[in-house]
Amino acid sequence: MSGTENDRISAALSRDGRPKVHASASTRNAVLGRFTEIKERVQFWDAELGDYSYVEHQATVIYARIGKFTAIAADACINALTHPMERVSQHKITYRPNEYFTGAKLDKGFRDMRRASVVEIGHDVWIGHGAIIMPGVKIGSGAVVGAGAVVTKDVAPYVIVAGVPAKSIKRRFSEKISERMISLAWWDWGHDRLAAAIPDMQALSAEAFLEKYGE
Helix, strand or coil: CCHHHHHHHHHHHHCCCCCEECCCCEEEEEEECCCCEECCCCEEEEEEECCCCEECCCCEEEEEEECCCCEECCCCEECCCCCCCCCCCCCHHHCCHHHCCCCCCCCHHHHHHHHHCCEEECCCCEECCCCEECCCCEECCCCEECCCCEECCCECCCEEEECCCCEEEEECCCHHHHHHHHHHCHHHCCHHHHHHHHHHHHHCCHHHHHHHHCC
16 A cells, blocks of 8 residues: 555544535534535535535535435435415515515415425435435435436335436345345444444445344
8 A cells, every 4th residue: 555545544534523514615504423524515504414424516405314424416406495386476475575575574384394394314325416305205224316316205225216206226235135234234333443344345245244244
């Protein structure tokens, strides 16, 4: 291993785990875990991001709970907020009239409805470039959402979905392996244990990894 690579690994291991938020990002009521990162021009509002997860540039995340080791690609939209299509006008003038008229009040009922439609994303999930996750959707651990997909329904663990609307393409692992991986819950391991397991994560198949580390 080269000195440069040793230096890079040493620097990574010596990080103190504090979240990294780019100066151009916008955060509001954000709960950020250890080793998380929010990149350029991200909007991250009223949401939680689990340890080691990151959000790439220009993504939007609102009213969401995101697990550990989840990667959200650039331009993704997590919780694409709905408009009141049943009203005479679906424009925000009906639920944010305070922005247009002196003395008018925000429609708190509509805001609370949006807040209640939380998107839940599990651990080790990959959300592809430009994907859109609709309100209230739950995405299981280990799942993959293809680039440009529009997800309107829940996604099971370790399932790959793509398309508009998103549909199941295949599983990453068999259902049995997926269940064992969820039971192992490697994403809850401590930092040192994770560091020691990285070579096996790189080299071993899912089955072999479970044989070595599973109970």
